Amino acid sequence: MNERKSTIVNIGSLSIGGPNPIAIQSMTTTDTRNVKDTVAQIRRLENAGCQIVRVAVPDVEAAKAIGSIKKQISIPLVADIHFDYNLALIAMQEGIDKLRINPGNIGSRKRVQMVTEMAKEKNIPIRIGVNAGSLDHRILEHFGGATAEALVESALEHVRLLEADNFDQIVLSLKASSLDVMVEAYRQISSKVPYPLHLGVTEAGNHEIGTLKSAIGIGALLLDGIGDTIRVSLTADPVLEIEAGKKILRVLGLLKDRIQIISCPTCGRCQIDLIELARQIENNLISKEKNLTVAIMGCAVNGPGEAREADIGIAGGKGCALLFKKGQVIRKIPENRIVEELLEEIDNF
Ligand code: SF4
Known part of the structure; x- marks a missing residue:
């Protein structure tokens, strides 16, 4: 710029x-x-x-x-x-x-x-x-x-x-x-x-x-x-x-404290309802003032790689997701707990 x-x-x-x-x-x-x-x-x-x-x-x-x-x-x-x-x-x-x-x-x-x-x-x-x-x-x-x-x-x-x-x-x-x-x-x-x-x-x-x-x-x-x-x-x-x-x-990265969200478009590999999860996560993050990048990826094939630059994120599996921090897998989360646990991790980051 x-x-x-x-x-x-x-x-x-x-x-x-x-x-x-x-x-x-x-x-x-x-x-x-x-x-x-x-x-x-x-x-x-x-x-x-x-x-x-x-x-x-x-x-x-x-x-x-x-x-x-x-x-x-x-x-x-x-x-x-x-x-x-x-x-x-x-x-x-x-x-x-x-x-x-x-x-x-x-x-x-x-x-x-x-x-x-x-x-x-x-x-x-x-x-x-x-x-x-x-x-x-x-x-x-x-x-x-x-x-x-x-x-x-x-x-x-x-x-x-x-x-x-x-x-x-x-x-x-x-x-x-x-x-x-x-x-x-x-x-x-x-x-x-x-x-x-x-x-x-x-x-x-x-x-x-x-x-x-x-x-x-x-x-x-x-x-x-x-x-x-x-x-x-x-x-x-x-x-x-x-x-x-x-x-x-x-x-554009021009807000002082902003959460940047990376989310994939999903494809035939995705086995969770990523669109709904991304919507809920984005709605919860919109008013948060924090400087970090969050990745919401549909699968473990490309997810972890594409989310490598993210501070925190998830990569979907079958009815579950892997939680990442700085590109490292932290744990597996069942689909019904993804939003809650990801938001908790972001708050504690
Ligand atoms: S991250 Fe996985 S599910 Fe999402 S678009 Fe890429 S390959 Fe498809």
């Missing part, structure tokens, strides 16, 4: 960019003016492992709800604002930790300055969120559509406006629903600016397709060493976005 070194930006108590781990974020689906429901959803997100949460701020009432929401949650809160600089000012007065606003869309130079001045004074970073679906007509015409180059130019125009005010607490996102456009846009911008990048595939789809699409787009960039925060956008309960984000980081 070729690590891109970005600047460090503080969002409330969380630092992103530089050597900091990739942070997972999401966005609420509740009406922000409904503080009770919004706080309840944010708490569910927090419990799932969400590290930064964004709320839509479409009007003054929503902006004024930020103070009450902030008091009841413990992760950094981001206000998503379009066009209205006044909402950005209210959100900052209410204690928001970060703004998502595009300075080129809020009107006069004076308005941009009012936002950057208050953001500087209160140490509030600004994310410029460029989206392929809402590019300026002028840019679309110049580039002949929502190309990667069009996204990059749009982002750079917004960046220049903030930099003109000596504002550098900038985070950028260049989202598109087309994977090739999104990946190419992030690759291009990553060498043009030093700021942290928030990765996401926009309008990715429902739980299954959206997770897959995001894993490909976000994963490709993370493998290039590009990206500081991620959001898996799903047409689903936002808690599922966090689970999907964690899975992407786990598969």
Whole structure:
């Protein structure tokens, strides 16, 4: 992995960019003016492992709800604002930790300055969120559509406006629903600016397709060493976005304490119900914070060999499994005790 070194930006108590781990974020689906429901959803997100949460701020009432929401949650809160600089000012007065606003869309130079001045004074970073679906007509015409180059130019125009005010607490996102456009846009911008990048595939789809699409787009960039925060956008309960984000980081080895699971696809040699066993074991391990590799293999022909690199694992036999630690057989377990005994061994590892 070729690590891109970005600047460090503080969002409330969380630092992103530089050597900091990739942070997972999401966005609420509740009406922000409904503080009770919004706080309840944010708490569910927090419990799932969400590290930064964004709320839509479409009007003054929503902006004024930020103070009450902030008091009841413990992760950094981001206000998503379009066009209205006044909402950005209210959100900052209410204690928001970060703004998502595009300075080129809020009107006069004076308005941009009012936002950057208050953001500087209160140490509030600004994310410029460029989206392929809402590019300026002028840019679309110049580039002949929502190309990667069009996204990059749009982002750079917004960046220049903030930099003109000596504002550098900038985070950028260049989202598109087309994977090739999104990946190419992030690759291009990553060498043009030093700021942290928030990765996401926009309008990715429902739980299954959206997770897959995001894993490909976000994963490709993370493998290039590009990206500081991620959001898996799903047409689903936002808690599922966090689970999907964690899975992407786990598969890439980017979670600090993660259990990596290796499991075989099974074949005619397998004589235990490995698919069900793997499902139960994975479900039990998903929330565990431990740095180890677990192998779940269907037979003793290839199992022990393939699991050699694993810290702990099983290789199925006839109605039983051999338990391995560091490639060595420890004991035989009857099929009905495999999940329980393997989990016990993992806890004690
Ligand atoms: S480990 Fe055994 S059961 Fe699993 S795919 Fe390989 S040969 Fe088949």
